[in-house]
Amino acid sequence: MKKFALIVAGGSGSRMGSATPKQFIEIEGRPLLMHTFDAFSKADPAFKFILVLPEKETDTWHSLCTKYAFSTKHLVVTGGETRFHSVKNGLAKINDEGIVFIHDGVRPLVSAQTIENCYKTALDKGNALPVIAPSESIREVFNGQNRAVDRSRYFLVQTPQTFRVSLIKKAYEQEYASAFTDDASVLEKAGTKINLVEGNRENIKITWPADIKMAGTLFQKR
Ligand SMILES: Nc1ccn([C@@H]2O[C@H](COP(=O)(O)OP(=O)(O)OP(=O)(O)O)[C@@H](O)[C@H]2O)c(=O)n1
Numbered sequence: 001m002k003k004f005a006l007i008v009a010g011g012s013g014s015r016m017g018s019a020t021p022k023q024f025i026e027i028e029g030r031p032l033l034m035h036t037f038d039a040f041s042k043a044d045p046a047f048k049f050i051l052v053l054p055e056k057e058t059d060t061w062h063s064l065c066t067k068y069a070f071s072t073k074h075l076v077v078t079g080g081e082t083r084f085h086s087v088k089n090g091l092a093k094i095n096d097e098g099i100v101f102i103h104d105g106v107r108p109l110v111s112a113q114t115i116e117n118c119y120k121t122a123l124d125k126g127n128a129l130p131v132i133a134p135s136e137s138i139r140e141v142f143n144g145q146n147r148a149v150d151r152s153r154y155f156l157v158q159t160p161q162t163f164r165v166s167l168i169k170k171a172y173e174q175e176y177a178s179a180f181t182d183d184a185s186v187l188e189k190a191g192t193k194i195n196l197v198e199g200n201r202e203n204i205k206i207t208w209p210a211d212i213k214m215a216g217t218l219f220q221k222r
C-alpha cells in the first residue's frame with residue numbers, strides 16, 4: 001500500500017509573531033520542518049512527501065534545503081487561504097490510491113508509534129485520528145458565563161490525521177465551512193464515522209513562542 005505524507009506548512013504563524021516563519025525556526029540546529037520530515041522517514045523510508053508552503057516562502061525553503069543538505073525527496077505545492085484550502089491543494093497532487101497522512105508541518109515531535117497507530121486503523125477502517133486525554137480541567141464559556149464540564153468526554157486532537165486517499169479526496173470536494181478546523185471534521189461532515197487512536201504527548205503543535213523552548217527541551221532529552 002502506498003503511503004503519502006501531506007505536510008501542511010502553508011500558514012502565516014501569526015500567534016508566534018516571529019520574523020522567521022515558524023516552520024523554519026531552528027530547533028537543535030535545523031529548521032523545525034526538517035525534523036517533521038525526519039519523523040516520517042524514520043517511521044518508514046518509503047513515504048512519498050507532498051509539502052504545502054506559502055508561495056512567498058518557497059524560495060527560502062529551497063535555499064534552506066541547500067544550506068542544510070536536506071535530501072528527502074518531496075513535491076512542493078502552494079498553500080491556500082486557510083488550512084482547508086492548503087490541504088485541498090496538496091490532495092489534488094495525489095492521484096494514486098493509498099493511505100495519506102495529513103500532518104501539520106509544525107508538529108515535529110510526532111512519534112513512530114503514533115504514525116503506526118494511525119496507519120493500522122486507517123488501513124482497516126478508512127480513517128484514524130490521533131488524540132490524547134486532556135490533563136487539565138475544562139470550562140465552557142458562553143454568554144459571559146462559565147461552567148465546569150466533564151473532561152472524560154473530551155480529547156485533544158493531533159495530526160497526522162490519516163485516511164484512505166479516495167475517501168478524503170471526496171470529502172474535500174465539499175464547500176469550505178469555518179467549522180472545518182481539521183481534516184476529520186471535513187470527513188465527518190460528509191457522513192463518515194471517525195476512529196480515534198492514541199497520539200503522543202510530545203506531539204505538540206508549535207504555535208506560541210513558549211512551544212519553541214519546550215520542543216527544544218524535548219529534542220535534547222531524546
Ligand atoms: N492557510 C494555511 C494555514 C495553516 N496551515 C498549516 O496548518 C498547520 C496548523 O496551523 P497553525 O499552527 O494555526 O499555523 P498558522 O496558521 O501558521 O499559525 P497562526 O494560526 O498562529 O497564524 C500549520 O503547519 C500551518 O502551516 C496551512 O498549511 N495553510
Ligand SMILES: C[C@](O)(CO)[C@H](O)COP(=O)(O)O
Binds near residue numbers: 183
Ligand atoms: C489540525 C489541528 O492541529 C488539530 O489539532 C488543529 O485543528 C489546527 O488548528 P489551527 O488553529 O489551524 O492551529
